[in-house]
Amino acid sequence: MAGLKTVLAGYLGYRGREGHWTFLLHRITGLGTGLFLTIHILDIAFVYFAPRLFLDVIELYQTTLFGIGEIFLVFCVFYHGLNGLRIAYFDMFKPRSWSREIQTKSSRILLILAIALWLPAAAWMIRNLLIHNFGLLGG
Amino acid sequence: MAATGKPQYSQTISPGMEGIAWKWMRYSAFLLIPLVWGHMILQDVVVGVHAMDLDYVARRWASMGWRVYDALLLGFAFAHGVNGLRQVLNDFIHSHKARRLLNIVLLIFWLGLTLAGFIALIAGVRN
Numbered sequence: 001m002a003g004l005k006t007v008l009a010g011y012l013g014y015r016g017r018e019g020h021w022t023f024l025l026h027r028i029t030g031l032g033t034g035l036f037l038t039i040h041i042l043d044i045a046f047v048y049f050a051p052r053l054f055l056d057v058i059e060l061y062q063t064t065l066f067g068i069g070e071i072f073l074v075f076c077v078f079y080h081g082l083n084g085l086r087i088a089y090f091d092m093f094k095p096r097s098w099s100r101e102i103q104t105k106s107s108r109i110l111l112i113l114a115i116a117l118w119l120p121a122a123a124w125m126i127r128n129l130l131i132h133n134f135g136l137l138g139g
Numbered sequence: 140m141a142a143t144g145k146p147q148y149s150q151t152i153s154p155g156m157e158g159i160a161w162k163w164m165r166y167s168a169f170l171l172i173p174l175v176w177g178h179m180i181l182q183d184v185v186v187g188v189h190a191m192d193l194d195y196v197a198r199r200w201a202s203m204g205w206r207v208y209d210a211l212l213l214g215f216a217f218a219h220g221v222n223g224l225r226q227v228l229n230d231f232i233h234s235h236k237a238r239r240l241l242n243i244v245l246l247i248f249w250l251g252l253t254l255a256g257f258i259a260l261i262a263g264v265r266n
Contacts, residue, residue: 003230003231003232003233004231007230007231027227030220030223030227031223031224031227033220034220034221034223034224037216037217037220038217038220038252041213041217041252041253041255041256042252042255044196044256044259044260045252045255045256045258045259046259047193047196047259047263047264047265048258048259048262048263048264048265049255049258049259049265051193051264051265051266054193054196055192055193058188058191058192061188061191062188062189066188067188070183070188073183074179074183074184077175077176077179078176081168081171081172081175081176084168084172085168085172088165088168088169095148096148098148121180121183121184124184124185125183125184125187128187128188128189132187132189
C-alpha cells in the first residue's frame with residue numbers, strides 16, 4: 001500500500017471538475033453497492049443456512065436507519081448504471097466526443113437523469129417508512 | 140498519440156486475463172441494467188422490506204422463473220462487483236506479488252459467497 005497516499009492525493013487533489021467528480025462518484029456508488037451486495041448475498045443465504053438469523057436481519061433492515069440507507073443505495077444503483085451506459089456509449093459510438101466540453105455536459109445530464117429516476121423511488125420508500133415506522137398515512 | 144500527430148481516440152483491448160476481465164465488466168453491465176434495476180424497483184420500492192419474511196422468499200422461489208432470475212443476478216452482479224473492487228484496489232497495490240495475492244484472496248471471497256448463494260437458491264427456504 002505504498003501508493004496509498006499518492007493515489008488518494010490524486011483522487012482528491014486532481015482538479016478535473018465534472019469528469020473527475022463523476023469518476024469518484026462512479027467508484028463510491030460502485031463500492032457502496034458492492035458492499036450491500038455482499039451483505040445481501042449472506043442474508044439471503046441465511047434462508048437456508050440459518051432461517052432465524054434471516055428474520056433478525058430483515059428486522060434490522062426495517063429500521064429507519066437502514067431504510068434511509070436503502071434510499072441512498074437506490075441512488076447508487078441508478079447513478080452507477082447510468083454512468084456505465086454513458087461511458088459505454090461514448091466508447092462504442094462516439095469515441096471522438098471524449099472532450100472536456102462534452103464530458104462536462106454529459107456528466108451534468110447524467111446527474112440530472114439519475115436524480116430524476118431516483119426521486120419517485122425515494123418518495124415511495126419514504127412513504128413506506130412513514131407508514132410502517134411512524135404510523136403515519138394510515139399505517 | 141499516433142505517429143501522424145492525430146489524436147488517437149480508440150484503444151484496442153489487450154488479450155489475456157485482464158482483457159477478458161475488462162470485457163466482462165462492460166458486457167455484464169448491459170445485462171445488469173435490466174436485471175438489477177428490475178430487482179431493485181420491485182423488491183425495494185414496490186414490495187418493500189416491510190413485506191419480507193421467510194414465507195415471502197419461499198413463495199417467490201416457488202416460481203422457477205424467479206429462481207433463474209436470481210441465479211442470473213447472483214452470477215453476474217457479484218462477479219462484476221468483486222472485479223470492480225479488484226480494479227479499484229489495483230490503483231493502490233502495484234507490486235506483482237501483492238496483486239497476485241489480492242487476486243487469490245478476491246477469488247476465494249467471490250467463490251465462497253457465490254457458492255453459499257447458489258446453495259441457498261437451489262435448496263430453498265428451510266422450515
